[in-house]
Each structure stands twice: as structure tokens, then as C-alpha cells.
Amino acid sequence: MMGILQGERLKTLLERAWGSSSGAPLPPREDDAAWPGRERLLVAVSASPLSARLIRAAQRMAEGLNAEWMAVCVETPQYARLSESARARLTQNLNLAEQLGGKTVILSAANASGEILAYARAQQVSKIIVGKPIHPRWRDLFFGSFVDELVRHSGDIDIYIIHGEGETSFVPAARALQSPWQDYALAAALIGLCTLLAALMHTRFLPGSISMVYLLGIVLAAALYGRGPALLAALLAVALFDYFFVPPYRSFNVTNSEYALTSLVMVIVGWTVNTLARRIRYQVEAARQRERRTAALYDMTRELAATQSSATLARIAARHIGALFEAQVALLLPDDNGSLCAAHQPVPPIENDVAAYVYAQGRPAGQHTAARQAARLTYLPLRTAAGATVGVLGVLPAQPQRFASPEQMHLLETFTAQITLALERAHLAAEAESTRVQIESERLRSTLLSSISHDLRTPLASMTGAASTLLQEQIDAAARRELATIVYEEANRLNRLVANLLDMTRLESGVRLHKEWYPLEEIVGATINRLEPQLQNRPLTTALADDLPPVRVDSLLIEQVLVNLLENAAKYTPAGTPIRLSAWAAEEVTVEVADQGPGLPPGTEEKIFDKFFRALPTAAGGIGLGLTICRAIIEAHGGRIWALNRAEGGAAFRFTLPYEPPPEIQVEDV
């Protein structure tokens, strides 16, 4: 269930962040359905300085309509050629949109108008705002008009066209992707090679066939190199073909119009192949980049899915984000007191006030965001789908301008979303666990209540009975003594039950051990002294090894363990059978209480340590807490406790206490 949800969610997130180059419509977000009547505006943004005006206009319009709005930029293949300054302007435009409260989206596709319309329909946009074209009209004849196409296919979506009055027109910047001079040389060489080949063919072939050789060279150059070299190759080919192989020879004059057409076709083919090749190259590059990001995101998501603790999550997330963005990363999570602290090490220096702002507001801040731009780092909130902020991600990239690019920022946001999901999942798991514990403790409480009502009432019943009989006058001395003994013994039993309940409560609420160094012998002695009345008719042997080191324990608690074990042995074995208490030291100190009774029912060796479990429910005695208390105490000391049936008959309970090097004792001079 979880996995499927996550997969769906991941897909949505990926698409939301990077757009879908195929133009597939995005599924409407769940929250869209909640606002069926609400207006949505979309403003198409480009690298043009006029876009800023468009964005402001859209914001004003949205405000007037009380509508949501978004700024959308479609990255077409031409974007690869944009100059640095144009890119910066695009970034500025998108940042402006975000600052004004708009959502920004970058889509990538070859056909801008189609992509925008598809996205607008998916997002239930009611109005689209675009800029009035400022380029000469003749371009539309050749390349098609973005605005015309938009209007033609808009259907029920309103299109607003706004002009950029009073602002400087956008001059396309110098081509960013300059072909290196080597490409020109190679293109020229290729055509030279064609000329050589043509010269060999010249005597036996017609000029039409020779033109094919040149065409091959043009196509190759167009496919392999950039626009410049391709154009050079085409023109060079046309020139050389005309000069050498079209009569009149050694002249650029072309008398036969057939060859003029051939020359023209050669140039057009070169141009077209080059355009197609560039488009393919662009798409391959885009696909490769997407592939790399998806792989990085997938890697992180997979690792996150395998972790539960938020500290580990933070470490994994920081490593992946750091590697992909070449940045120092700090993942800040609230501690128990609700104040943010780094969940992993090492972290870059964090501006705590900015992080706190992001955590409180649930909005990004720092470098390249709308708020607190003076901060050195970029801070993003980890926001859950429900809108709660569960942490803050601080990033300090090696290249300071990295997150100026909205595309990189969006990628970072996608990672943030994944981390949030993982944290949410870990949180939910912890919550489920605590609910389970709570249910368990509820169950225990009700068991406890029924135990108390039964086990505490039994001794009370015999005490009440015996005491009320004592109050009658006609009782002989022997009976009187017997009744008084009953009251005394039952009161003692009740005392032990209450003591056990109190011990358990105290241990469960987190016991603080008062550890000190003791000879084990002393604790054993105190235990036997305390149990003397109960063990009167029992042959009890003690066998403590001579080389026992002192143990560092809470003596009262260890004494309680021994008392419970010895009492159990006395309770569950026939009167008069011997009990042996022994201890020996190896890597740790082991203590054993062994009896010669019937042993434990098979399969209960583990269960007897469970709360309220009694091996023989009818046997007179406790409420099944004695061994649970023992286990809690021994485990708090870092030891183990277990039960076994001895080969020679009877049960044995063993516990260990970890070895610690004892303190130096100054021995007195005798």
C-alpha cells in the first residue's frame, strides 16, 4: 500500500518539478478539486525583459480576481543557445513571479504553445496571459506564431495579450553555443574530401551524380557540427560544385537552371538536417540530464525507504544532495523541545535565525529566495502534504549561483519533498509503534486490574475470615494461634504483592541505578538474611567461586532479583527439596539459582519472564511479576537472564552481570 502510494506520489512530484517533455497532461492535484469555481491564471514567461511587465500584470489581475496564478516557462531547444545574461534574466523573471506570490513552473518541449495549453488544461487554468510579439511579422510566416497558435487552440481558456510599451525590446543575444574553429576546419576539410572524390569521378559521371557526393558531405557536416560549420559546408560545397563541376567550368556562373536548383536544394537540405540533428542532440542531452536526476533521486529515495531513524535519514539525504548539487548540506529537525538542531554531522555554519524563520513560516529563505536574501545559505522548509513544516534544509553550494537557476531550485525542492515523505513515514512508523505500545499498556493495565482484584482479594479474604473468627470468644488457644498465624502470613503475602507492583511501576517509569562496588557475597548474605523466615525448612546451599570479582551494581535491586528467584524456587518446588545458589566468573559474572523441583513446563522458558505470566496459575503466590521485575533489573544492568531445565532435573535461573574492571584499593600495611 505504502509502496504504491509512494510510487504515484513520486511520479507526480517528478512531473511537477520537471514538466513532461512529451506534453502528457499532468494529473490535476487533489487540492484543485476543492476549488472548482476558483479562477486560475497562467502567465507565459520567457527570457525577454518584457516578461517582468507581464508578470506584474498577471499578479494584479490575479489579485483583482482573487485567483491563484502561476508563471510558466517552456524550455524549447532554442533555450540551449541563450546567452548567460538572457538566462540570468529568465531567472530574474521567475524569481519575480515567486516573490509576487505566484507559482513557477518550467516545462520543456519543442512546441511551446502546445505544452502551455496542455499544462493549463491539466491545471484547470481559466486565463492565459502572453506578451505581444515584438519581432517582425515575416518571421511568423516562416516559423509560425506562438501567439496565433495559442489563440487558435485555446478553446475555452481566455487569452490575454499584453504589449510591452515603453520598455526596451529584447535583442536576442549572441549565440551561446559557438562552434569551435576546429569544427569549421573539419567541415571545410570534409567538403575538400568531397571535392577530391568528385574530381576522381568527374570524367565518368554527370554533374547530377557528383552533386550527390557534395550532398553527402553537407549532410554529414550538418549532422556532426553546429549551425555555423554546417552552413559553411553547404556554401562551400555549392561554390566548389559550381566552380569545378558545373559548366562553364572554373567559373561561378551557372547557365543551366537545373544546377541552380541543385545548389539551392543542397543548402536547404544542409540547413534542415542540421536543425533536426540539433533538436535530437538537445533532446538526448535533456533526456540524459533527466535520467541523471531521476537516478540520483531514485538512489536517495531507495536508501531513505530502508531507514527508520530520522538521524540516519538526515545523513543519507545530506550525502545525496551534497553529491548532486556539489554543496554542503544541513538538515535541521526539531528536537524534543521543538527547537531546530542539525540531525547529522558535519554541517555548514547555519544562520539559526533564518532557519527558525523558515521553520516558523514554512517558506524558503536565504540565497536566491524571496526572503532574507542576505543569508549565505539557501533554506527550504520540509513541508508535508498537510502543510506542516517538519524541518529545514540548508544548502551551501560550491558554486554560489547554482540555485539562481529555477531549474536547480526546483530539483532541490523535489529532493526536499522526498525527504519530507521519508521523515513523515518514519514519524508515522514511530507513531504506530507508540500506539501499539499504548494499546499494549492498556491491555496490561486491564490485566493488572483483574489480577489485583483477584490476587489482592484472596489474602484479604482469608485475613478477614480469620480475624472475624478471632473476635468470637469461644475459641481454644490452639485455634486462636492458628488463626493469628493465617492473618500474619496472609498479611506478609499481601505485602510482597504490593511491593512487587510498586517495584514494577518504579522500574517501568525508568529506574535510575545507584551503582556501587559490592562483593557479590555481601548481597547474597543480605538476601538470605531477609528470606530466613520463608526458607526455614529448605536446605539452601551457596557455592560462590573464590575468584569472584566485585560487581558494580545497585545492590538493593540485585538483592530483589535474588529474593524473587529464591522465593519462586521455594514456591514452585515441593517443601523440603534443596535449593542451590551459585556464582562463578568467566568473561562476566554468572549467578544461578537451581532447584530440584518438577522443572518448567516445556516451552515456557521464555514466557515466564512476561508480565502476568504464571507457569502454574493455581499455585499459591504472586501475580506473575516477579520474573518480569528480575528481567527489567538485570537488563538495566546490561546483563542477561534466562531459565532452563537442568539435565539432572529441576529448573535453573541464571543471570549475568557484565565485568567491569574493579577500582584500585589501597591495601593497608599489616
Added chain:
Amino acid sequence: MSESAPPGPLVLVIEDDPQIRRFLRTSLPANGYHIIEAATAFDGLRLMGLQHPDLVILDLGLPDIDGLELTRQLRAWTTTPIIVLSARDQERDKIAALDAGADDYLTKPFGIGELLARLRVAQRHALRAAQGSNDPLFTLGNIRVDLVRRQVFVGEDEVHLTPIEYKLLTLLAKNAGRVVTQRQLLQEVWGPNYTSENHYLRIYMSQLRHKLEADPARPRYLITEPGVGYRLKTE
């Protein structure tokens, strides 16, 4: 107040629980003690001044002043033996009261047998302190301590003790039957700078047991009072 001195010792019970007072009111006279009762520390102090009891039984959980504070106030002007009663979760108060000068303690619930034993020891101790007894010979079962010659015998055999072991033993013997706290033992034997070096004490007690007891793991005389201190058992 009373016209003639009562024949048995007078015990002041300072305890707020009426049922415990009722139990003591019935049991103690049956065992030859006279009893006066106070439900509050304030009443207790008043009766203490008026009646000069021979023994005090003091509950640590009083409603007005806590038992520890009352012990300190009483010890400021009287040496009357005080036996404190404590609940199981008052370990610290119990030790603090003993260190503040209480003579012994009993943990609730307790039997009348234990209480009588404590009262007898406290009385005997008070008597010895008053008479300034300096019996040169201390005997306990088959253990004999010659306080003049500083010799210790188990049966007929002399046992060699180190100076610290000997000091420990004589200190416990001086308080025979009474609990002596770890702090008191450390302070008397090692000096005031060693009052938290409990493990020293335990090592020496262990050595002493090995020299004097037949089975050191099941001591008959040198009894550990868990968490509190040690007691030389006399009965």
C-alpha cells in the same frame, strides 16, 4: 505528671496513623512497656519535654515536621534512644535520620517481635552509655574480643586482624545489636575525608566475615542492612 514512677520503661510513640498507634497501644503494654502517644511532631516535642520518656518511636512521615528534622531537634537536647519507622520508599530519610542521631530503624510493615528486639537493644545501649561501662571482654557466640589486649578469638583460635578490621569490629561491638550506617563507620575508621568510599568499607567487611564467620555468604553476626549499613547481630 505521673504520681508514681511506672514500673516499666515509658515509650513515646510519635505516629500520625491511628491504627499503628492502636496496635502499639495494645501490644507494648502487654510486653511490659508504658506508652504515651502523639499524632504530630509538635505534640511529640511537647510530651518529650513534659514526660521525659525512656524511648521514642518516631514515624518519618509526619504531617507537620518531617521526622528527620524532628530527630535533629530532639538530638539537640536529649540522648533518649530514638527508633524511626519508615515506609519502603523513604530509604534516604531513614539513613539521614540515622546519621542525624536516631538509634535504629524499622521498615513498615513490621512485627512486634522485631520492634521489641530494637527496643531492648536501644535500652541496653542507653544504659551502658549512662553507666560508662567498659567491660574489657566482648563475647558473641564463639567470638571473643579482648579489648585490652586487642586480641580476637574464634573458639579457641586467635584470629589475626589488621588494624582497620579490628577498628571496624570494635565499633560494631560497641553498638552491638544496633545498625551502624556506612557513613558512621567510614568516618570513625577512616576519617572524615573518606565518607563516600563505600567500597573500602565493603572490602574490609568481607575480609572480616571471612575471618570470623563460618560461612561468609551466610553471616550469622556481621549482618548487612542493605543500603543502610551493618549490624552486629546479638540475638
